[in-house]
Amino acid sequence: MISDKPFLLKRLFAVSFLLILLLIVTMLLGIAIGSTGNELKTILQLLLGERAVEPMREAIILKIRFPRVILAALVGATLSLGGLVFQVLLRNPLAEPYILGVSGGSAVGAIIGILMGLSRFPGVGFTAFAGSVATLLLIVLMSSGQSILKKDSLLLSGVMINAFCSAIIMFLISMTQDARLHNIIFWLMGDLSMSDTKQVVILAATLLPCFLLLFLLSHSMNLLLMGQEMAQTMGVNIKLVTMTLLIVTSFMVSATVSHCGLLGFVGLVIPHGFRLVLGPDHRVLVPSCVLGGGTYMILCDLLARTLPEHGEIPVGVITAMIGAPIFIFLLKRSRQ
């Protein structure tokens, strides 16, 4: 039988506490491990305020690894939330920013911004946002005929949008002949290495309010699962909530894409994993996706940095290698 106590609040705190702990441990690992070997001792010394730290090591930790880990956490959180929100709005377990083509649209926008010589923020961020909104409009327009809500047609339209976006990206790249080319290609594959402290601070300041806003809308997301009309009779302002969710999510996704390119399948792996363990309540899932998505991305980045003996592989390669098989598994299961 159910207890009188508000079990949700307790669960929310317990889950958040565990996930925060996990996130902190992962962050420490992410900062400590790298090409210079294990730096846990250096971190400890820095935390304790000891002066005896080598300046070079201090610089690596504070100016390179720390912002990079924070960036990874922000990006992982954003993409997980993006998947969660799209899965509710489109009533489709396979919806995810990358699969839908929203990330691709942002990438087109971002590349146009870069080629126009705009600054990374707010210039490129803005063109990326425009690109993601354009693709989202396309998806919503197509889905207004309802047929797209079926799993396969949504996937097909995503494949087409992605193909179209890559064609534009190839076109743009082939039209330019300067040194920015290599950067663009590396960035496209998903790359967290271009993280300087100032950019990361700006990104955090834009994303954290979005996370909070999505948490405030999480109960409405629960009600949306009853269907739009039913949710409306239970006090949800459907138009306002749907629009806010769409705009906030595409804004967040485009902000991360313009920083680190295309990272696929994160929004699939994390929400489904948590749904399996924690159940369907979005008031728990939203904070879990923020914390757990961040942890996941830091780990993926750690792999990307440490797997090859020299240099690193783009983290997008890692997320796709883990995510694509899980996607195929989910697709197979949802057909049964």
Place this chain on the structure above:
Amino acid sequence: MAVDIKNITYYYGDNPVLKNLSFSVREGDFFIIIGPNGSGKTTLMNAVSGILNCQEGRVEIFGRSIQSYNRKDLAKTIAFVPQMFPDDFPFSVTEMVLMGRSPHLGIFGLEKEDDIKLAKQAMHFTEVRHLAHRKLNQLSGGERQRVFIAKAICQEPQVILLDEPTASLDLAHQVKIMDLMDRLKRKKGITIIMVSHDLNLAAMYGDRLLLLNRGQAVSLGLPQEVLTLRRLEATYGCRLLVDESPLGKFPRITLVPQK
């Protein structure tokens, strides 16, 4: 008056589904809307629940235009029991009933102890306590309707709307649902507005009936006033027999085969 409908007209495209319809529902009544398929019953329900806005006319809830309510206030006044429901709804019975509290929750949307108590009472009232941890799609039709009604009670509304709650239920479950609504009316003074296809159930339980045909009111009044042989035969276009029910002073409708 709980609900006042004043000259509403609703078009799907160029097609008027409700035509200049007016009626009112008294507070505390069990009000049942009947009529043939395509007569506009469901559209009317959607107009009263605020899901759709009529192009012409006015819907008033307790004397105030429905448009002057914000979504949450309307949800605290009117609860809706649907006929169709997504079968991939992932929540348990308890969670579903608890969602009835959502218009009453604060900005973070978290339930307090009182909300859980209310949900338990509502589940007790509709006899679904034993199903607490089951998923919606694991329930029978009758059980699911009782869960939806518990959710509606949990919303603490003054009016509950039901769209054909007894459709596709067996006899025992039909009576159970109707008795439940009757008890709700008597014990909590909630106004019940129901769309039904079953004329006999409507005659037995309804305080007042509205007979709808092609978007217009054919008749409105007590069951024995509305359910007359001539009117029903003309509206439904089939042969019938109407006499007094052996159970009391209300009509009984019998279908006559057209051999």
